[in-house]
Amino acid sequence: MLKSPSGVIGLVILLVAISVAVFGPMLFPNSPWRMVQRPFLPPFTLGAVPLGTDALGRDIFAGMIFGARVSLLVGLVSTLAALIVGVPIGAMAGYFGGKVDDALMRFTEFFQTIPSFALAIVLVAILQPSIYSIVASIAVVSWPPVARLVRGEVLSLRTREYVQAAVVTGQSNSWIILREILPNALSPVIVLASLMVATAILLESSLSFLGLGDPNLISWGYMVGAGRTVIRQAWWITVFPGIAILISVLGLNLIGEGLNDALNPRLSREGR
């Protein structure tokens, strides 16, 4: 991982973003909703509000710091939730095969046939926008690819000799899945998960952009959405949070790539 330069860059970006999300609000104890200065103050004019203010005179810099917390939290938690749903379903489908596989995969395809963003919008709209409904809906639309990936891996692993040996020695199914198969199927899942965090951040931003964010929490997508209508008068309201989204998504993608390089045995062997 540390050998690939893009992975290192991604890791640095992620660490910076996480430290901003964790420690930033301690440095800026004021609420990002507070109207602190003249509205529409351009960036780099006042040291107190380095990135300017938005339509209500709120500090864009503070908004970005607090937004990092929401964006990363939503990205990580919803990915975790998607993994918790997707991994067992995929593992069971792949391991048991037959009718169980058919049933679980048709169920998965049911979710895959609906465009994921449309489904997320519908879910958030029905559940009323809040941080919980957003995390839940992102998890609901993100787990099917996980399930399919895990199923594929398990399908190929369950025919390996060491798995069959475990079967012969009379190990229980759950023991075989958890101890023998899943640890070996994990590396592509980890790569996928890092990309899913990026997708989740984008999904949350898109939902907030459309006004379906949690009204009590500031997020980057909300800032872009609220600023888009005045983009002709005040570009900075949308551009800075937009850059934040771009960089953090880029960072996560780089990490995904770096992990892929590091965890894929074929690639790493070629590298040697």
Place this chain on the structure above:
Amino acid sequence: MADGDWDGPTVALRARARAKRFRLVSLEKDYDMPKRVLLGLLLACGLAAPALAQEPKTGGVINAVIQPEPPGLMLAQVQNGPTQMVSGNIFEGLLRYSPKLDPLPELAESWSVSEDAKTYIFKLKKGVTWHDGKPFTAADVLFSIEMLKQTHARARTNLAQVDKVETPDDHTVVFTLKQPFGPFLGIFEVGSMPMVPKHLYAGTDWKTNPYNNAPIGTGPFMFKEWQKGSFIRLVKNPNYHEKGKPHLDEIYWQIIPDAAARSVAYETGKVDVLPGGSVENFDVPRLSKLKDTCVTGAGWEFFSPLAWLWLNNRQGPLADKRVRQAIMYAVDRDFAKDVIWNGLGKVATGPSASTIKFYTDDVKKYPYDPAKAKALLKEAGYKGEKIRLLPLAYGETWQRWGEAVKQNLQDVGMTIETIATDVAGGNQKIAEWDYDIAFTYLYQYGDPALGVGRNYISSNIAKGQMFNNVEGYSNPDIDKLFAEGAVATPDSKRKEIYEKAQKILVEDVPVAWMLELQFPTIMRCKVKNLITTGIGVNDGFKDAWLDK
């Protein structure tokens, strides 16, 4: 639209700030100063235009935006905002109203009131013809009233006090009331009581009458064609009863569904008039600064939309008067006006808008005073109980406003949770009393008996309905005052009653009044006299002319 018949400015708004009294010291100089002066000049230009004794020029075509496309133009049956805006030029009422809401003659040339204020005699103008050449007579008035009672909800309510209507001759109409009804002269404007031709509608099925699609009125302009989704075209009525009017040859109402495209249409010169609410309000400053552009907030006096926060008086901390007063002190309404509404509008002093009858500002004042708000909350024993805030889902203006108010209230120590909702969901929550604080705005219709009392009298507490006394305020004194005020005579007596009512209400704060809203009309300066009356946004083109 919170109520009324208009759905225009539900558009998003963002304001270019000209916050005069911005609270924090700005370290740099006020770059907006020249703009403020400029806008002031533009406003002055728009408002002063009617005062200039310039000789109107005849001829010309005006392109105006109508947003959204009206569902129909038969004003007696459809009362949407855009319908009123277009059809106000085709149809007429018996009266118009000045910006001070004094009645002006239109189809009635004079009127008199009996001593006991129960009999109103209208003398109709002679020589008025419908667009098809038939004469307009008292029989048409009688027929219109019968029709409106069935098709026009507000007209039905307005006419509830009428005992009988008689027509002793072709040009006289006599209304006899059950009891004196002070605001009676305020119900005759074209949108509230349009005159429809009896000879085309009597004995037909009103809803399917072919003239609904090509309406015939007495107004200064005649309906010519309607290309759905594209434009509505009105042409001059050559036989209009006011000699020399109208000055314009044609009006094209352009239908442009996208807000940004409407702004561009004005910038590129495709349209000359942007009625209030037809462009995003954050575009208003930019468009106002264009060359040869005039802006006016006039023409809404009769409607006087007033924005406030419903406060649920029934439960929780808001049941305490002191908490409600604290909200009035805590919310920075000047900030809302200057920043969110782009400097348009006026901070409300109480339940009546300053433009309607019997308004008084001799009431308790609630300046922005967070310290006082905190003290009141402490006195009331408020301990951070959670309060739900329901913004109005009418676009970004209202969303931003909700955020600002939330911040104001949190600054004085209140715990506020914003509930995200759509329009229908918000309406339902308010109607079912499932809220603590909720944004709204309502029309006032010129008289406290028509547009104010309905929100405060206890007989109007009805669960499941909107726009009545949903805050649950109940005060027998107020009930009595509004009941007396509607039927008292003469006006000086009504004034006394309503001023008393305003004083009590402002002390009790049943709802937190925010702003008197204004929706600016943007037009080229060459368009003169577009808005001359208190209902000007709807009957504007009668007096308008083009300076070439």
